[in-house]
Amino acid sequence: MCSSIIEVKDFTKKYGDYTAVDQISFSVEEGEIFGLLGPNGAGKTSTLECLEGLRKPDGGSIRVADLEPVSEFQKLKDVIGVQLQSASMPESITPVEAIKLFSAYHAVDPRFDLLEKFGLKEKQGSQFFELSTGQQRRLALALAIMHNPKVLFLDEPTAGLDVTTRFVLHEMMRDMQKSGTTIILATHDMAEAEQMSDRVAILLQGKIINIGTPIEITAAGAGLTKISVRTQSSELPTSKGSFPAVTHAFRLEEYQIYFSTDIGSTVSAIISYIEEKNDTLIDLRVERPSLEDRFLEITSNGVN
């Protein structure tokens, strides 16, 4: 991770009077997994499509692998791999034919091993319309990586995938990252973004409202930590002022839930209270805010 492979400066994309992306700037380092997050209509797809050379920006500049995506598309197509959100292939093409066809257009040897890796070996002679949604997406993934791209764009890659294939995909992403591939991951799955991304950018209404590592982004939030406590007697106080630094509290089945701005003082006070009441602690869980919590906080506020 030493040099920028993607440089976006004051990038704008408009559709008529509607501004889908409004003067955003960011860069992605070589070998980085970069998450692009945002609610529907935030500008993720427009940004991806301009990075992929499928659309022309209306302002600013974009460089991918030192190429201008639209004017140098012929060179770009061989250094990027793209897995589109909707896996679209001719309905009568078979996985083997698709591998042969696209490898020929990329002028590389066909990677039939990917069919086995993505669990498509048994379906290699079936027509595209006979494949399940998950199988179609796996084929799209295999096609996106078969020419060993420098930059891989994944748009909702795990949507419709089962747990095993999802695991295979994440392993594949890590392997590709180790070999120097940069991955741009657009996803609605916050757990996936948090687990896989080195950095994420959160887009809202065409602007980047937060960018950084998942830890930096979550740390920049309200900082509330969730503390769930279960005791033998289940007689813990439910009011928000019952323990230090607790901002709000409620009961959820067997657990008493507290949200605290200072974990140490709240947890110490809870344990002292339990001992004082001769109660027995059964379970105590402390959960830091997740990227999803922070994402919801940001997108519901609309501002950072």
Next chain:
Amino acid sequence: MKAFLQHFSFEFLKGIRNKNLLLLNYLFPLGFYLMMGLVMVEINPAFRDNVIPAMVIFGILSASLLGIPDPLVNARENGIYRSYKINGVPSLSILLIPAITTIIHMIIVSLLITVTAPLLFDAPVPVNLFNFVLIFFAIAIASTGLSVLIGVVSKSSRMTILWSQLIFVPSMLLGGLMVPFNMLPNTAQKVAQILPSTQAMNALNGLAMGGTADFSPWGSVATLFAGGIGAFLLAIYLFSWDSRNTTRRGHPLLGLLAFLPYVIQIILTS
């Protein structure tokens, strides 16, 4: 070249594998040929002379006008062109390869008709085989060119059906396949001359089947080639990678320019 061959191989197999295309490439034209041979020759023995040219042209129109445009529109609407673009498939391959593979299917059907019609229905064979083949390619190029153009300019499958039927139905009624050109009223003759099937029947009768042409048969051949090549060039010019792309190079109605050679031919023969 390897990419072209892979693409060609897939598109050719698609024409057999896909049930709709199998129907339009083979089952419909061959079924119609057998039915017409059995019924029409009994009703009107003079139709025997037209069995080969009329049914070859019918097979070409069925495979092209009914078979080519809809898959092109569906591919664009479903984002298949986007997958093609990011994998380096050029627009020229997207437009030309389905046309070429469809012509291969047309050749197979035409061979079956030309070989079996004399045996089954006592139909006369072409007297000039070279001209027959030349005119076959002229109508095949004209018809596939128009079909590709319809696929490029149509916004939806419904529009595709409308545009295709605007050519296919008049071709059946006025194109000389069922009713001879010289039996049509004058006005209808002028309208009919704008149809590739009329030009093809005129050229086949005058240059390949030993009959008489109603107007310049070489003019018809030239019109078919010019119309076909023009239609392909317009299709390439008007091609867009996806339906949301607002940067199409020209208005779809520019496609009507494909009929310019036919209009010129009508003016010249008036």
